[in-house]
Amino acid sequence: MQTLRYLLRKEFQQIFRDRFMVAQLLLMPIIQLLLLGNAATFEVKTSRMYVVDRDHSEISRGLVDRMQASRRFVAVGASPSLDLANQWMLQRKTDVILSFPSDFERNIVRTRVGELQLILNAEDGAAAGVTQSYAAQIIAAYANEIGATLTPVSRGGQQIEVRARGWYNPELDYRDYMVPGILVQLVTVVGSLMAAMNIVREKELGTLDQLSVTPLSQSTFMAAKLIPFWIIALVELSLGLIVARFVFHVPMLGSILLVFGAAAVYLIAALGIGLFISTLVDTQQQAMFVTFFIIMIYLLMSGLFTPVRSMPEWAQWMAQLNPVKHFIEIMRAVLLKGATLRDIARPVGILAVFGAVAMTLAVWEYGRKTG
């Protein structure tokens, strides 16, 4: 016990001696959270619209006005030439082309069916889909309105009124959703990458061999190497949660204690992975690349950016083996939905099992390599 305390003090001194590292560890995550928390959104604000109006009728102008009044669209150019509009789109000067044929109004009055063309720049994928659904809603509402003015029918029956309510995030603020996820990612980097690097450094410098001839037991050594990063990661999580609360106003419905409890379990899994990697490699460079490779796969497959349930079946199975996915799920459920331990028992259980297995494997592998 006494030895462990001395070792821990040494580790902390070593980490905190490097001022630059401390700044990196504590400041960078906060800066990242501030920048990235704002960047990670699919929300489409205003789309630039180019109008090709060959009709010049009251109805076509009315629709353009209606689109602009929604503030989702702003007309940046207009001409009767579709070629010119296409040119604008190639140069990224417009996101949407709205094109009316010359008989648009006549057809509506005569046949009650008008046709128009909506061309979207799908280069940005996600944005194009959202923009399209906004446009479709405005156009449908406008069609109803024209219908009412053309033939004022009495509202007789067979009307369904749909009201929609988004729970947990009624304003559809993407930041509430992303910030807890980004926090997980930052904690993971400290937990696995930094820990792996720290051990491999001793290997690279040769001090690991020196340690193995001291009366130090293996478990004490490993505990001394891992506990500092466990603590630093938890401190980082607290800092991140403070930023999330006071800068991003992320709702925290659930128990913060539960968040820390889950994080403590999760970090054992993350540290286990870091330790395991450190047994596989010889240099810091290798450690970094292996960790990087693994973290990158874990992150992109975790549901941080794209929903896990949109993935193909096999990828969803793979995601079950991904601790990052479970912890992100826990964070989002507890913070945004106020989930209790009962609700998140399954992911927490998986994390605990994962942590135990990863740690055991790592320690065993470590003993095999050095012993």
Added chain:
Amino acid sequence: MNRNALRAFVVKEFHHILRDRQTLTILLMMPLVQVILFGYALRSDVKDIRMAIVDPAPDHATLELQSRFVATGRFRIVATSRSTDIIEPLFRSGKADMALIFDADFANNLRGHEPARVLAAIDASDPNTGTTYMNYTRAVILGYQSELSAANRQVRIVTETRMRFNPSLESVNLFVPGLIALVLVLVSALMTAISLSREKERGTMEVLLVSPLRPQQIIVGKVLPYLVLAFANVLTALIAAWAVFHVPFRGSVVLLLLEATLYTLVSLALGVLVAARTTSQRAAMLTAMLATMLPNALLSGMIFPISSMPRWLLPVTYIVPARWFIVIARGIMLKGVGLTILWKETLVLSAMALLLLAAAMRSFKPRME
């Protein structure tokens, strides 16, 4: 003699890289695995929506509407109940995505004159999918209603929608240019930063300084092998994208490769600069990682559209090299445009390369202090 020394130095660097099989394998496999894995797995479309039904008075009309939802193939009913109590626990444990709540007198109102009310309660903790659920729900109900009221002739505006440059909104077409940008910056910036700072940390930089090599030559020698490696990465990623996912190449492949080389130069210069400014491998690695990995993934428009970001963040994206490269790569691959349209982005990247190289040369001093 200097030229010979440089050649020998470059050969030595190549040996260093080739000797470390583990790192080399990872470096060569990374782009391939990533393009294939993420090409299959990263999608933002919504397929399987788990719906809970709250129907206080089941009746022909409500059942009919429910079957409409199931018939789309997108919705799956996971629970049915007469009271709203079931929703909260289902949402909290993540077992349902949305609930459809019928009014008690839904069927009566549908036949009468009052509008029949239905409430869609949606788990919007993920606003993106939440919005999609909402849109699909509206579409199903509107379809049902327009069938009901087919008698009274409603005005319809039929919209023909075209998604230009990526008609199927295939995610992989959008991610491949971004993934290439990400992998390139990773290999180039991180590897050079670490390789240079390792010489510093081990003290071998002092050996280099008594050699006849000039500082610029040391940088060239360090950078050249990684330029080759990065180029190999671009090729494998592009071949995987083309052969596995049939990502279109509408423009000039030669131009794309040239632009990729330019972008790699920017990343390499960034790596040298980081190494010159830091003292240890760990510090170099952390700086390089924090400066490249997340900003290039999130501030570049690879996943999240730049037009969605708050205005004050836009200037920050201008200094992210990947932002410009992604515009170029998508322009060439998806739109088939050339330099006449992409000259501005190319100019920005060139300026970045020059500036960073100059800064790296200036701050790189292999002299003893």
